Amino acid sequence: MRKLSAIVLLVVAALVLSVLALPAAAQDEGGPGEGGIIIESNFGGDIATLNPIIISDASSSAVAGFLYPGIIGLDPETQNAAPNVAGALATGWEYDETGTVLTIYLRDDAFWNDGTPITAADYLYAAEAIKSGETDSARTYVFDSIESIEAPDDYTVVVTFKEFNCRSFNDVNDIPVVPAHIFSEVFETYADMNEDVDYNLNPTVTFGPFAFGEYRPAEQVSLVADQSYPDTILGYVSPAGWIYKNVADQTVEIELLLAGEINVVAGVTPERQQDMRDNADIQTFDYPANGYTYMGFNLADPTNPQDGLDEDGNPIDQGNHPLFGDVRVRQAIAMGVDVASMVDATLFGEGVQIATNAIPTSWAYDDSIEPWPFDPEAAAALLEEAGWIDEDGDGVRECRGCLYAEEGAPAEFELLTNAGNTTRERIGEIIQSQLADLGIKVNFNAIDFNILVQTLLGQEFDAIIIGWSLGLPDDPDGTAFYGPENDLVGSGFNFVSMNNEELNRLYNEAAHVPGCDQDARAELYIEANRLLRNELPYLYLYSANAQYAVRAEVEGFDPFPSFLYWNIDAWRVISAE
Amino acid sequence: MLKYTVRRLIQGIPTFFGITVLSYMLMLAAPGNPIELLTFDPNISVEAREKLAIQAGLNDPWPLQYLTWLIGNDWRPVDMNANGVLEEGEYGVRQGILRGDFGRSFFYKRAAITVIGDRIPATLELGVAALITSLVLGIPIGVIAAIRRGGIFDNFSRVMAVVFNAVPSFWLGIMMILFFGSILGLLPMNGRCGTVLVGGCPPLYARLEYLIMPTFVLAAGGIAGYSRYMRTSMLETISRDYIRTAHAKGLPGRTVWFKHAARNAMIPIATFLGPALTGLWGGAVITERVFGWPGVGRLAVEAVTQRDYPVVMAIVILGAVSTIIGYIVSDILYALIDPRIRFS
C-alpha cells in the first residue's frame, strides 16, 4: 500500500514538474551528439564492403550512403536531381548545344573529415578505377555511354558522352566520390581493392552526418556522429550514432522493435503493417515501394530460344509461344486474374494494382491508363475467339483453330517463381486457382532462385512471377526489358522476347528529346505504357506498399518515399526517463 | 601411440583428396552462377558481367578451376583485367588452398578465410556451450534415471527428452523468443551481445544471458540423446558381474553407482566427443538464424545460395579436416580410456 501511494506521489510530482518545466524543455533540445542512437534492423544480409567503387549489395550501399557524398544530389521531395542538395556536391550543371557534353559545377565548401577539400579529383579517381577494369566493380557499364571525364579545375567536372541520350545523365551518379588522397595511398593499384585490404571495412576519411564507428561481422555496423559535416539542419548532428543491426528472422525483427531494442524497421512485411499502424508506441509511414511485381509471358518458342537480333541488327525468327504468342490469350489471362483481391489476400491490402511498368510515383505515370478489369466472362469469350475451346468437357481448353499451338493441344503452361518468397508463392497459387476456373491448366512451381535465373535468362520458361525494384532517380524507359537488342539468350533482360516497332520508336524518341524536357519525354513514355498495357508482355500486377516503422520516442521522423533519413542529423531519441 | 597417430593421419590424406574432388564437382554441378546472381540487374551490361566472370575464373574448364583452387594460378599468365589480352607479367594472384589461400569471396569481396574466421568464434562459443550443457545435464539425468528405473524421474525425463527432440527447433526457438523475450522480457531476443556504438562485444561472462536461449535450443537434442544413451549404458553396466560383486561386498550404493558403474558407462560417450565437437561445425544453421547468431552455419547457407564458391569450399574443407581429426582423436581417446583396446 505504501509502495502504491509512493508511485502515485511520484507520478503527480512528475506531472507537475513537467508542466512547470515546459518552457525550459522547449529550450533544451539536446545538443550535438546528444540525440541518442538510431538503431535500424538489417534483414538483408551482412554488409560486404564499404568501398563504394566495388559495392554491389544493398546492405553495403545503405551504410556507405552516409559516408560518401554523391556528385549530384536528389531532392528527397521530388526524387529528381537537383543542385545544392545536402550531402551532395553539385551546385549546378549544364549541357552544351549538342547535348553530349555535361559540365558539372561543384561546391568549394565541402571537406573530408580529415580537413582535405573535396574536389573534382575525388570523382575522377573513382571513375578511373572503374574504367581500368582491374577492380571487380560491376559499374563498368557507365562507360558504355560515357566517352571521357575531365576536370578543368578543382571544382568543375566535364563529362563527355558518346552520343546524345537523355538517359545517360543517370550514369553520372553511378560513379561515387571517394577521398582520392587516401585511396591512392591505401590501394597501390586499383586491383588492390579486390584484395583483403582492411580499409574496405574501416573507412576513416568520410563526408556525411556520420563517420564510421565499427563493424562486427554478421552482427552490426555502427556509425558515429560527425560534427564536421556542414550540411546539418540544426547546425549540428543530433544523434550520437546510427547502428545497422543484423536480424535474420522477420518475426523476431518486429518483436525487437516492439520491445524497443531497435527503433527503426525500414521494411515492414505487409501482414504486419496494420499492427504497426495500430500500435501507439510506433510511428509509421506508408508509401508505394519503388518497384513492382509482375507475371512475365515468354512470347517466343521456349523450346528453341533465339536472340532478338542477328549481328547486322535484323530480327531473328524466334517462333511463337503456343499460348502466349497470341495477344488475345494474354489479354484473357489479364481479365481472368483478380488482381485487386490478390492485393487483399497476399499483401493484406497494402499495395496498388498497376496497369504498366510505371508506378504511381513515377513522372511517367498517367492514371487514365487503367488495369484490365477482372471479367472472367469476357476472358472466356476472348479465349473462344482465339480458338481455345473445351470440347471434351474435362475442364481444360484445347486448341481448336488457335494461332500457334498444335490442333488439340491443351491450354496448359508452367508458371515459375523463386522458392522462399511467400508473397510470390501465394500469387502463383491464386493465379493457378483462378486460371483453372477459366479452363487453363497452370503447373505452378516455386524453384531455387539460381535455377530460376538460369531458366529465365535462358528463355526456356513459359511464364514467371518475379519483381523489379527500380532505381532513383526514376527512369521510365523499358528498353532493357522490351528492346530487341536486349533479347539475348543466356544474358539479356528482355527474356520475354518482346519486339514491337512502335514501342522501340517511342523509347528511342523519348531518349532523344532535344533538351531532355521531362514533360515532353513523359508524354512519349505514357504513350509507350499505353501500348504495354494492351500488348501485355508482362501481366503487371501491383506495386506493394512499403512501410517505415519507427518508435514513438524518436523525434524528427519525417520521411519521403525512399528517403527515410534525409533529415537524420536532426533526429533525436527521447529517453523514457 | 605416436606411430598410430601418424599412420591415421596419413590414412586421412586420400580421404582429404576424395573430399576436395567430390565437393568441388558437386558444387560446380549445382545450377546457378555467382556472377549472374550478383549482377541480376538490367543496368549492368552483358559485357560487364562477362568481364566479372573472366576475372573470377568461372569461364575456365572445371579441371583448371579445381587446379587453380588447389595450387593457385600465380604460376601461369591470367588475364586479370579481362581485356582479352595477356599483357607482359600479367599473372594470377591466387596461391591455392595447399598454400593456405582459400580464394576470395565473390560476395564479401575479401579473402574467404577472413570471412569465415570472423564467424568462427561465435560458432565455437555457441557450440561448446551447447555441448557442455548437453553433457552436464544429459549424463546425470541418464544416471539418475537408470538408478531410479521406472520411477517418476525416469519416466518424466524420458518423456521430456522425447518431447524436446520432437519439436521443430526453429519453432521451439521462436516460441522461446516470444515467451521469454517478448512477453516476460527476461532474456535478449537476438544476437550475441548488446547493441552498442563502439567497444565491441564484452567478454563472454558479461553477456551470458545472450547465450541462454540459443544454447538451450541447440542442446535440447543433445540433452535427450546423452541422457538416453547414458541410461542404456548404465543399465547394461549394472547388470555386469563386477557391479554385482561390489554390491555383494557391501560397498555403499552411492559409491557403487557413481564410482564404478557411471564411470564405466561413460566410456562410450568419450568416443562421441570427437565427432560431436566437429559436428558443431555448421550444425547450428537454424538456431543461428532464429537468434541472429553470427556463426558459420548461417554463412554456409548464404554462401551456397549465393554460389559463393570460395566460401563454400573453405567451409567444406575446414569442416572435413576437423572431422577427420575429430575421428582420430576420439579413437585415441577410446583406446586410452578403455584398457581392453590396444594400439596396433
Next chain:
Amino acid sequence: MTTASAEPKGIARLQMEEEQLISESLLKRALRRLWHDRLTMTAIGVIAILAILSIGAPFISEQILNTDYSRVDMAATFLKPGEQGHILGTDDLGRDHLARLLWGGQVSLGIGFTAAILSITIGVSIGIFTGYYGGIVDDLIMWFITTINSIPSLFLLLIFAALFDPGPLGLILVLGFLGWTGTTRLVRGETFSLREREFVISARAAGATDLRIMFVHILPNLISIVVVTLAIDIGVLILVESGLSYLGLGVPPPTPSWGNMLTDSQSFINRAPHLVILPGLLITITVLCLYVIGDGIRDAFDPTIVD
C-alpha cells in the same frame, strides 16, 4: 542333389531349424511384449490413424469436405475453426485448413516414410554386402563412407537440394541418398558377427549361395535394427523437412506439407493462432509417437531385458 551331400545337409537343416526356432520364439516374445506395452501400442495407434487420414486425404477432402487443398476463396480468409462449415477454419488464402493439414500429412509422412525406406534399403544392402565379404570391398566402401561423413552434411543437403528437381520427389531422393551411411555402419558391424555364427557356417557348408545367405539367413536377424532405425528415421526426416522449409528449401508451394504450413503461417501467430499451432502440434505428436515406437520395439527385442 547327390547322396554324398545328404548327410551334412541334413545336419545343417537341423541346426538351421533350431536357430530359426530360437529367432521365431524371439519374434513371438517381442510381439507379445509389444502387445502389452500400452505406450507403444498407443503410439502405433496414433500413427496408424494419422496415416489412414493422410492416405485418405483426396477422398476426405473431395467427398466429405467438398473442397480441395488448393481451392482459393478470397472472400473467406482467416476463418476461425467452425466458421462457414470449415471445421478447422481457413488460411490466408481462404483454403480449408483441415484439407490442407490432411494433404500436408500425406506429403510429410510420405516423404519421411519413403525417404527412410530408401535410405534403409541402401544402407542395409550395402551394410550386409560389405560386412559379409569384408576385404578390399569393405575397405573401399568404408573409405567412401568416411569421405561422405567428413563433408559437412549441411553442404551436401544444400547442394543435392539444388541438383534435384524441387518438390516432394526430389526431397525424398536427397534425404534418402544422404541418410544411409549410419545404417550401413550398424548393419555392417552386426553382419560381421553374424557371419561367424554357426547357422551361417552350416548354411554355407550346405552349399547355399552368398546371396541366399545374406538375404535368407542374415537379414531376418537384422529385423529389429531395421524396424527401430526406420521408426526413428521417419521422425527425424519429418523434422528435417520442416527445418528445410524454414530455410526456404523445403517442399515448395502449392504442395502443402506440415513443414511449409508451419513456416508460412509463422507471421500470423497473432491473427490466426490455429494456423500455427496445428501443424506444429501434428509434427510434434507424429515425431513423438515414432520415437516411442522405436524405443518400444528396441526394448521388445532386447534379450537382456527379462519379462
